Amino acid sequence: MKRQTLTSFCLLSLLVSPIYGQQPQAGAVSFEPYSLKTYDQQEHPAELGKLWVPENRSKSNGRLIQLGFVRLKSTAANPQPPIVFLAGGPGVPGTGMARVPIYFRLFERLQGIADVILLDQRGTGLSTPNLQCPRTGTPLSADMWETREKAAQALTGLVHSCVEHWRAEGVDVQAYNTNASADDVEDLRRALGTERLSLLGHSYGTSLALATIRRHGGHLNRLVLASVQGPDQDLKLPIVAEFGLKRLARFVSEDSSVNKEIPDLMSALQQALTRLERQPAEVPFTEATSGKATNLRVGKFALQLLVDARMKDGRSVPLLPALISTASQGDYALLGAMVKRLHEGFSSISLMQFPMMCSDGASAERRAVAEQQASGKLLGNPADLALESKLCVEVGSPDLGREFRTPIWSPVATLFLSGSMDSETPPSNAEEVRWGFPNSTHIIVENGFHETLPAGEVQDLIADFFSGVDVSGRKIVFERPQFLSSEQAKAQISKPSGRP
Numbered sequence: 001m002k003r004q005t006l007t008s009f010c011l012l013s014l015l016v017s018p019i020y021g022q023q024p025q026a027g028a029v030s031f032e033p034y035s036l037k038t039y040d041q042q043e044h045p046a047e048l049g050k051l052w053v054p055e056n057r058s059k060s061n062g063r064l065i066q067l068g069f070v071r072l073k074s075t076a077a078n079p080q081p082p083i084v085f086l087a088g089g090p091g092v093p094g095t096g097m098a099r100v101p102i103y104f105r106l107f108e109r110l111q112g113i114a115d116v117i118l119l120d121q122r123g124t125g126l127s128t129p130n131l132q133c134p135r136t137g138t139p140l141s142a143d144m145w146e147t148r149e150k151a152a153q154a155l156t157g158l159v160h161s162c163v164e165h166w167r168a169e170g171v172d173v174q175a176y177n178t179n180a181s182a183d184d185v186e187d188l189r190r191a192l193g194t195e196r197l198s199l200l201g202h203s204y205g206t207s208l209a210l211a212t213i214r215r216h217g218g219h220l221n222r223l224v225l226a227s228v229q230g231p232d233q234d235l236k237l238p239i240v241a242e243f244g245l246k247r248l249a250r251f252v253s254e255d256s257s258v259n260k261e262i263p264d265l266m267s268a269l270q271q272a273l274t275r276l277e278r279q280p281a282e283v284p285f286t287e288a289t290s291g292k293a294t295n296l297r298v299g300k301f302a303l304q305l306l307v308d309a310r311m312k313d314g315r316s317v318p319l320l321p322a323l324i325s326t327a328s329q330g331d332y333a334l335l336g337a338m339v340k341r342l343h344e345g346f347s348s349i350s351l352m353q354f355p356m357m358c359s360d361g362a363s364a365e366r367r368a369v370a371e372q373q374a375s376g377k378l379l380g381n382p383a384d385l386a387l388e389s390k391l392c393v394e395v396g397s398p399d400l401g402r403e404f405r406t407p408i409w410s411p412v413a414t415l416f417l418s419g420s421m422d423s424e425t426p427p428s429n430a431e432e433v434r435w436g437f438p439n440s441t442h443i444i445v446e447n448g449f450h451e452t453l454p455a456g457e458v459q460d461l462i463a464d465f466f467s468g469v470d471v472s473g474r475k476i477v478f479e480r481p482q483f484l485s486s487e488q489a490k491a492q493i494s495k496p497s498g499r500p
Contacts, residue, residue, distance in 0.1 A: 024052045024064055029191035036070055040101045044108075047071040048126070049117075053187050056175035063170070067184055068126025070095050072107055072116040080114040081196040081221040083466060084185060086121070088203030088227070091353035093125025094118040102454040109463050114198065121208070122184055123176050123352030129169065131176070131351040133162035139287050140347060142294045145302035145339055146280050148382065154346075156391045162351045163394055174396040176352050177359030179404065182211035189219055196221040198466060202453060203227045203425060207234070207360060210433070213410050220410075224462050226417035227425040227450050230433035232405035235362035236424070238373040238381045241308055244423025245269070245378065248311060251480055252321050258483045262325040269307065269378055272327035276300045283336040285343065298339050303327060305382040306338050312424040314449035317481045322489035334486075337493045351395075358392035361399040407436050414440040415465045417458065419448025441471055447478040 034048035051067045071082075085107065087094045097103045098118045107116045123131040136158075144154040163173055185208070189197045198221045201209035206225040213220060249265035252258060262268050280299040287294065307324065310316035323334045362370075374381040385391075392399070414437045418427035427444050434440050443461060445452045452458045457476045465471050484492065 024066075026052055026054055026064055027187060027191060028052045031071070034070060036072075036095070036098060036104075038099050038101050038104050042101070044072075044104065047073065051188060051191050053122075053184050055122075056172045057180065057183060059172075062172070065122060066128045067122060067188065068095070068120045068128070069188070070098065070118040070126075072111050072118070074113065074115045075111050076113055080466065081194055081198050082115040082117050082192060083110050083113070083198045083200055084117040084119055084188065086119065086185075086199060086201040086205030086208050088205050089124075089350075089353055090121070090204040090208075090356040091124055091350040092204075093120040093127075095120050095125050100454075106453060106459045106462065109459055110200075110466060113463065113466050117188070117192075117197075119185070119188065121181050121352070124350065129166070129171055131162075131166055131171070133158065133347075133349050133351055134165055135289075135347055136161050139290065139292070139294075140343060142285070143297040145343070146297045146299035148301045148380075148385075151301060151305075152385055152388050152391070155385055156388065156394060158347060158349060159351070159354055159391055159394045162349070166351055173351070173355055174359075174398040176355045177398050177400060178208055178211045178356055179215065179359070179400055181208050181356075182215050185212045186216040186219065189216075195219065198222040198224075200224045200462065201226065203450065204229060204356070206230070206425075210408055211404070213412065214408050217410050217412060220412050222466055223412055223414040224417065224465060225414060225430070225433075226453055226458075227422060228416060228418065228430040228433055229425050230429055231407060232363050232366050233425075233429050233432075234357060234360045235366050235370050235384055235387055236381065237366075237370055238377045238379065240426050240428075241311070241379045241381075241423050242377045244311055244421065244426070245307070247421060247423075248317070248320065252483060255480075255483050258321050258485055261485060262321045265321060265324060266378065268328040269303075269324045272303060272324055273300045273378065275328065275330060276303055281332040281335065283332065283339055285340055288344065296336075296339055296343060298332070298335065301380075301382060302339050302342075303335060304379045306335070306342070308379050308382050308423075310338075312422060312450040314419075314421075314451060314478075314481065317449065318484045319489045319492070321483050322486040326486050331486075333490055334493065354386060354391065355395040355398050357386045358395055359398040359400045360404070361392075361401075362387060363402065363405055408433070409436040411439050412437070415462070415471065416440060416442040417452060417461075418442065418444045419450060419452050420444050420446050421448060422450045424450045441465075443471065443474055443476065445476045445478060447480055448476070452478075 029051045031047045034046045036044040036046045049069045052064045055065045056062045085094045095118050120127045144150045199209045207229045252265045277300040283296040285296045416430040418430050
């Protein structure tokens with residue numbers, strides 16, 4: 001899931017101030033009672049843990065930062081090794097995901113097997129510093145959605161301002177990389193006093209889990225890697241999105257509720273993109289800070305970006321045929337609503353995600369393949385904005401190098417999970433990584449998109465695997481998306497709770 005962190009600046013002084021009159025020590029951990037409140041207003045007893053780790057382990061006298069995590073104590077008589085949840089993004093805090101009731105249901109289920117550790121990775125959530133970017137007060141350019149180049153320029157400007165802010169606060173931006181986070185997981189294991197950990201990673205969390213395997217694999221028990229992002233897979237290949245779009249188009253053509261309105265999704269998208277390229281849309285918009293009315297200039301790139309992002313998300317997929325159909329006819333009501341939501345949220349970013357992604361990087365070979373594939377594809381390659389070279393320069397070009405992107409071998413028992421409709425981390429990602437995991441099983445959820453963990457059948461599968469049950473051969477089939485007509489989609493996003 002692509003996704004933001006929580007703001008938490010108030011504890012920043014802890015990084016430079018003594019605690020109870022003493023300087024913190026690396027590896028020091030503390031616990032206190034904590035009530036985890038889920039979004040359905042339910043309170044769940046837990047423990048809040050705080051662990052001091054070096055910000056930059058290559059500096060012998062560098063400062064310390066604090067990792068925040070929530071521990072859900074196991075209800076088992078003889079618990080298995082603790083299960084650490086590694087959320088995606090990068091930038092999504094584990095404790096934030098736990099507040100979502102359907103996710104908490106999974107963690108509560110796993111409590112029957114082992115302690116569950118909801119880790120806020122360095123720079124996120126309850127960890128300090130939390131690298132949420134302060135709002136600059138300067139409105140984003142109204143034409144930033146006209147072209148890819150303008151969007152990249154706007155994003156780079158935001159990151160530049162954010163880097164300046166946090167460097168002025170003493171943050172070593174380049175120290176926020178995937179290898180450092182993997183070492184954080186090992187420090188957490190030591191602080192918990194356990195010989196082994198199990199890991200549950202989703203999306204970027206699988207990249208972090210794989211780095212932990214590479215660096216500390218001897219201390220891992222069992223692994224669940226859902227929606228796999230393996231070595232040198234951060235840069236998405238355009239052919240994956242193109243094939244995902246064709247899979248979706250097949251579903252639409254077979255759905256009698258919408259196929260009369262949009263019999264050929266691919267042709268309709270081509271028509272919409274051509275129309276916007278010739279004449280960008282003008283979308284009325286009011287700046288939240290100044291109240292100034294303006295028009296957002298929306299071009300072909302904005303539609304490519306929205307389709308690419310929404311196509312991965314099973315919750316947004318039902319709106320896509322309507323978005324494409326209306327835009328192909330020059331009706332920009334749905335497109336405008338989505339772009340406004342995108343524009344409003346764009347300046348609320350976490351710095352943490354950018355050095356993390358830039359540190360993972362992409363090989364020259366991968367970049368060459370992506371560039372070659374982008375030519376002639378309907379969606380191009382809009383999702384790699386965060387790997388733009390100018391943006392990575394802003395965060396110090398923290399590429400971890402070729403070794404980080406080499407294949408991984410591990411005998412650890414591993415469950416790979418993929419959605420058959422996931423165009424962000426397709427099943428082929430997991431299969432490529434799995435070649436180095438001889439003690440593994442790969443379950444492909446039929447009709448599943450990028451986020452499969454909330455489903456009850458998937459949670460049963462994960463719990464069984466962590467319990468030591470052989471889950472090979474298990475089959476899970478989701479229902480196909482229920483697409484909305486144009487009128488239904490417009491009615492939905494016009495509601496306060498609508499989700500464009």
